[in-house]
Amino acid sequence: MIPSTTLKLMTRPLYVASRSFVSGEPARPTIKTEIPGPQSAILLKDLDSIQAMKSVQFFVDYDKSLGNYIVDADGNTMLDVFTSISSIPLGYNHPNMLKAFDSDHAKKVLINRPALGVYPGNDWVDQLRNVLLSCAPPGLDQVITMMCGSCSNENAFKLMYFKYMDKVRGGIPPNDEAMKSCLDNLSPGTPRLSVLSFHGGFHGRTPGALACTHSKSIHKIDVPLYDWPVADFPRYKYPLEENTQENTAEDKRCLDKVEEILERQTKNSNPCVGIIVEPIQAEGGDHHGSANFFQGLQDICKKHDIVYLVDEVQTGGGPTGKMWAHEYFNLRDAPDIVTFSKKMLTGGLYHKPDLRPNNAYQIFNTWVGDPSKLILLDSVLKTIRQDKLLETTLKAGDVLLSGLRRLENQFPSLLHSARGIGTFCAVDADTSARRDQILAKLRTEGVHCGGCGETAIRIRPALIFETKHANIFIESLEKVLKTF
Ligand SMILES: Cc1ncc(COP(=O)(O)O)c(C=O)c1O
Structure with missing residues (x-):
């Protein structure tokens, strides 16, 4: 008889290294419309008739959002490195959180x-x-x-x-x-x-x-x-x-x-x-x-x-x-x-x-x-604890910070002061206007990021954010910086 530990090993897929903590998570962003897109614009107009909330950026399809990816009302799938102002611990629709309310x-x-x-x-x-x-x-x-x-x-x-x-x-x-x-x-x-x-x-x-x-x-x-x-x-x-x-x-x-x-x-x-x-x-x-x-x-x-x-x-x-x-x-x-x-x-x-x-x-x-x-x-x-997410965060944070440092050296007139601990990272743009342009362009690349202070680009992903996600972020930022 095969011991159960061996069975577990045998049933584990060969592509373990690239799997995400939330299975089924998209591999990359996909952008179909401008953001906010037409559906968000309709909802925003409707909301505005009953609530003054000028801060709304776009509407979200929380059913479809998964793991590190947020899906907006227009079906755009973005890598989310802002996570509702840093408040989503395990990304979207984590199975363990969904299971939490299974019992009576x-x-x-x-x-x-x-x-x-x-x-x-x-x-x-x-x-x-x-x-x-x-x-x-x-x-x-x-x-x-x-x-x-x-x-x-x-x-x-x-x-x-x-x-x-x-x-x-x-x-x-x-x-x-x-x-x-x-x-x-x-x-x-x-x-x-x-x-x-x-x-x-x-x-x-x-x-x-x-x-x-x-x-x-x-x-x-x-x-x-x-x-x-x-x-x-x-x-x-x-x-x-x-x-x-x-x-x-x-x-x-x-x-x-x-x-x-x-x-x-x-x-x-x-x-x-x-x-x-x-x-x-x-x-x-x-x-x-x-x-x-x-x-x-x-x-x-x-x-x-x-x-x-x-x-x-x-x-x-x-x-x-x-x-x-x-x-x-x-x-x-x-x-x-x-x-x-x-x-x-x-x-x-x-x-x-x-x-x-x-x-x-x-x-x-x-x-x-x-x-x-x-x-x-x-x-x-x-x-x-089970998925050692604090370690994951440190590893992803290393990739983020070294990527930000590489980019600030590559684009010294655009970025400076890369800093961070874990994935709690930031880098400053040369001006507020540039920071805002970078954030807007990142979004068209399928990366949802935020700002803070006058000129900082603020990175706040979930704890299931891995090195592969950090690489997508850095690649997208590099692509955006090259447009200036
Ligand atoms: C450090 C810090 N303290 C307090 C608050 C206020 O929290 P809340 O928005 O839940 O009232 C925030 C919100 O961003 C915060 O970042």
Whole structure:
């Protein structure tokens, strides 16, 4: 009798190396119309009659989209290296995710969506422990789910305020005057506190998160916000290895500025209760900070006894080749809070135990998350482990980055500053207009890519993106660059 292991080997097709993680995935893009095509244009006109959503680029056929390929309403099949703003972990219609709702139990979780803060299902604790805590950043064992990235940050700020005010009161609960005055947004119940953020950062669009967002004016114009302080995030010269001295000085300049601001805020009776920072400033232009910078920030937070919040909404969930980008920074201790959403499929925050709120309903909303998202996330995490997708991401990322470096050398007047970790890569064009032209031309080549900041081309594929996909991307970009 043939042993079962041999049987498995015998039934494995010979073309294993070129197979994709999602079988049936197209081998290459195919473009039939301009994008947006006629069908998208009809749908856009129809949508516009009932909804002002001028941001829509094209409509998608989610039934037909598969793996790394997105199919639009006009039947154009594009290699997707943007994945709904970096939020699709395993590409389109991954069989493991489709299977996740096969059971009656899963369907019941989907339809009976509870107010989790008051009526969690009897398997909720297991779900939190087995799914969300199974991939928690090292050193963090408390978790709260939320709906999106913005509200994760918004509630993270609340944890900062609670901790600070608890310390101010010496652990004594707020008195009657405080409880009464807060209802009218007055002192002492409504304190004057601030959160420090960075120029170029993006943390969301609800008021607190928006006060910490500094990437594009259109996100903020006409919205009343807190006058919270903003510090400089390092802006490095590339290639990094040729500019160590300048970049180290840049880290020091930025860290000194943070200290200066913290002291000024205290003097002005608007103390900072925490710092929020992205491991890589994504929306703002894919600006990287060094391990030295992030360690320095943590030291400053510890010195001032304020909260260190690392916003991993865009970087978390694997695109850098680690579950959490801050794991690259060798921090001396875990950050106090790590927020997530996007590829994690649910918003939420991991935090240290000393940030647990004292009272019920202080961190709360009707749903506080959605258990059905944890069913999906469970299948995503199992697939990441089983298919070693973090390794795949690192390998594909190497091909992307070396390809981008080759192209910036080949076209020095068009591209510069290739950078990235894993597939979380970017390269700058010489001007904003050129960046936009490159993105438009890439689309006609069948590659859907995005931009960020003023001039960056932002690459954000799914975790099933392999070296062969990276090669298609680089070939297409080269073809586009040759047209200028
Ligand atoms: C780093 C970061 N934080 C927060 C957010 C806000 O997340 P959401 O759009 O889910 O509110 C985003 C969204 O792009 C982000 O990139």
